[in-house]
Amino acid sequence: MLERKMMGKVKKVSIPEALTDAAREVVESRPSSIEQQIELWVRVGKRTCECLTEEEVTKLLFGVAKVRCVQKVDVTRPATSTENVDSGAVTxxxxxxxxxxxxxxxxxxxxxxxxxxxxxxxxxxxxxxxxxxxxxxxxxxxxxxxxxxxxx
Structure with missing residues (x-):
């Protein structure tokens, strides 16, 4: 849970909710150029990362947060060309x-x-x-x- 100050009150929000709020800010601000959109996303991303602990970043990175959106992976199928760019690399x-x-x-x-x-x-x-x-x-x-x- 993250603490966010909203209208003078501290409110606890979940990590997905905080990320959704950040994305909403980007959409609602309606930046006029791609450069402004990128700049805003970078600023929102930095601000979001500053709020997260390393454990929360790990959970988000590996998709194991309590609220999951885990994509099922078929490990029996061969890798596509984009997945197998460098066969020596550990993705x-x-x-x-x-x-x-x-x-x-x-x-x-x-x-x-x-x-x-x-x-x-x-x-x-x-x-x-x-x-x-x-x-x-x-x-x-x-x-x-x-x-x-x-x-x-």
Missing amino acids: LDALQLELLAFFDGDDELMLEWLNTPLPALAGQRPFKLIWSDSDRAEIRNLLQAMRFGEMT
Whole structure:
């Protein structure tokens, strides 16, 4: 829950509600040029991110917030050309599927692990490392080592 000041009163709102309010602001302001639209979206995005904790960002990023809008993924179908741009890269979607499989679909356990400093990652939290291909590959390697009992 986020606290927002509205008409002099503090109101608690859910994360999706806060994002909806931000989107409504963009639509209602009716920017006249694409540059103004982009500028407004960036400003709203920054303001929204400043209100969120890292755990809330993780939940939004991985789509495991209590109010879900999770797209079902068919892992049996071959990757499309846009999904398979670089077969060596570990995409965020692929890492998410691996994490969910590793933690048997337990969202809370996965989030706890993502936000825990790990000695195997030089004391860093996996969440801090998901932003680059090489770091995602390091997390994938760690998951594989854990899966096969190579980590204690």
